[in-house]
Amino acid sequence: MKKIIYFITAISFFSCSKKAEQDDIVNSSTTSNLTNVSCTVLDKSSFHKQILANGKIEAHDRSELRFKTNEQLEKVYVSNGQTISKGAIIANLENSLLKNLLSKAQIDFEKAKHKFIEEKINFGYGQVNENEVPKNVLKTIQFKAGFLEAKNNFENAEILYNQTILKAPFSGIIANLNSKYGNFISSSDVFCTLISQNNLEVIFNILENEMSFVKKGQNITLTSFSNSNQEFLAKIIEVNPAVSKEGFVRVKAKISSNTNHLFDGMNVKIIINNTLEKILVIPKEALVLRSNKEVVFTTKNGFAKWNYVKIVDENNSHYAVSEGLKMGDTIIISGNQNLAHDAKVKKTFIRNK
Template identity: 55%
Template sequence: MKKISLYIFIVVLLFSCQKEKKKQAEDDILTATSISNGVNVSTITIQNQPFQIQLIANGIVEAVQKSELRFKTNEQLVRLNVSNGDLVTKGQEIASLENSLLANNLEKATIDVAKAKNKFIEEKINYGLANVSEKDMKPAVLKSLKIKSGYFEAENALANAQLLYKQTILKAPFDGVIANVKVKEGFYVSASEVFCTIINPTKLEVVFSILESEYSFVKKGQKITLQSFSNVEKTFKGIISQINPLVDENGLIEIKASINTKDLSLFDGMHVKVLINKPIKDVIVVPKEALVLRSNRKVVFTLENGLAKWNYVTELYENSTHYAIKKGENLKKTDTIIVSGNMNLSHDAKVNAAFINKKQNK
C-alpha cells in the first residue's frame, strides 16, 4: 500500500514539473517575440518655445466696493425688500422703519411752506413789489420779506422733516449684492448695529503674499491666473495692481491684483489659488513624463532609427507639467523624445513609436 502511494506521488510530481517547464518555455517565446517586435512607446517633438516658471500662492478675494449699511435712528422694522444674495441697483429701497408720525410731520411741514409762500407774496404786494421777480429784488429786501413772512423758518422745518423721514428708509448707495441680513420684519432695529452689507461683485481684487526671494518674478501690470478651490476647472484672469514695498516679519511681501470678470461665482472672502507665469528663454522644454532616473541620474530618451537613446540632462526649473532642461547638453530642439513606455527602457532598446500631438508647455 505504501509503495502504491509513493508511485502516485512520483507521477504527480513529474507531471507538475513538465507543466511548469512548458509554461516557462511559452513565456520565453512571448518575451523573445516582444523584444524582437520592440517596446510600444509614445513620442513627441521638442518644440521651440519659452519655459513658463510658475509661482503658486494662496490668496483671498476682497471686494473693492463694499459698505456696511446702518439706519440712523432706532425703530421697528416694518418692510424688508431684500434677502441675502439679492442684486440691487443704486437708489433701490432695501428696508424701512416705522415712520407714520414722521410722515405726518413731513406733510405738515410741506403745508407750512405753502402758507409761507403765500405770506411772502402778500408782503411783496404790501412793499410795492408785486410784479418784481425775486432775482430782480435787492438781496437785503428779499431777505427781509422772507423773514417777515416766515418763509425761511418754514423751509428749515421742511428740510428737517425730510431728513428725519429719510433716516427711516435704507437705500442702496451703489449697484451690488446684499449680504448679512439677519433681522426680520417686526424686529426692533438699533442705529448702533449693522443692518446689512452691500458688495459690488464686479469690482474684486485678490490679496496674496510671496516670499522675498520670489520678488523678482512679479511686477506691476503682470497678468495672473486665479483658480477657485470650489471649482478647480474654472479659472479667472487678473492683473497685479499693487506691490506693498515692505517685507513683514515672516519674510513675505503683500501683492494685490484686480480681477477681470463679471462672473458672480467669486465671493468676498473666498480663498483662491494664484498662478503667476514668467517666461524663460534659451532652455529645452520637455513634459515631466519624459524624464526618468537611471543610476540616480536624470535621463530623457530620444528616438533614433527605431531605437531608444538615453541622454543625461540637467534640470533647471519645473512647473506643474514640464521641466526646463539646460541647453547645450545632449538634447536639442526638434529632437523626438519618448514620453510613455520609458520607465523600463534601456539604451539602444528597440521600440515601436507612436507620435502624439501634444503641446509642450501650457
C-alpha cells in the same frame, strides 16, 4: 606514445583556456570603465516660470448698512442673495409720527412760499425775478414771510423721516440680513451687507524672492477650490512695497472676467505665469548634488566633467541656470547619479529637451 600526445594536448587546452579567460577579464574591465549616458546640447531658450499662491476674493464695493436712528423695524423689502439697484429701498422703521411731522412741515413751507410772494409784491418787486432783488431787501422779505424758518423746519423733518428708510447706496447683492419684522433696530447694529459683484478683487501673498516676477498690470489666472476647471482672469493693480515679518508681499488684482460664480470672502488658487527669455535651461534630471553643491555634468573627449552651477529659478520640469554652463555645452541628463569627475562615458544618444 599515446600518453605523451594526450599530455601535450591537455597542456595546450589549458593554456588556451587561460588566455581566453584573461582576454575576457581585460575586455570586461575595459567595458566596465565606460558609463552609458544620455546627453543634450545646451542652448538658450525661453523659461516658463509659474508662481502658485492662495488668495481671497474681496468686493471693492462692500458696505455694512445701518439705520441712522433707533426704532422698531416695520418692513423688509429684500432677502439674502437678492440683487438690487442703486437707490432701491431695503427696509424701513416705524415712522408714522415722523411722516406726519414731515407733512405738517411741508404745509407750513408752502404757506411760507405764498406769504413770500405777497411780501415781494408789498415791497414793489412782484414782477421781479428773485435773483434780481437786492440781497438786503430779499432777506427782509424772507424774514417777514417766515420763509427761511419754514424751509429749515421742512428740511429737518425730511432728514429725520429719511433716516427711517434704508436705501442701497450702489447696485449689489444683499448679504448677512438677519433682522425680522418687529425687531428693535439700533443705529449701532449692522442691518445687512451690500456687495457689488461687478467690481471684485483678489488679495494674495507672494514670497519676497518672487517680487521681481510680479508687476502692476500683469495678467494672472485664478480658480475656485469648488470648481478647479473654471478659470477667471484678473489683472494686478497693486503690489505692496513692503515685506512682512514672515517674508511675504501683499498683491491685489482686479478680476476682469465674468464673476457670477465668485463671492466675497471665497478662497481661490492663484496662478501667475511669467517667461524668462534667452536663458540657459536644463532638464531637472541633469542636476545632481556633489558635496551638497549643485552640479551638472558635461562631456568632453569621452570624459565626464562636473560643473558647479547657479540656479535662478525652476518650474515643474526645468531649471534656469545663470552660472557654470555655457551655450553649446553637451550636458549629461541620465546615467549621472553615480558619475565621478573625469569618468569615461559613452554617449548612447543625444536628445534635445
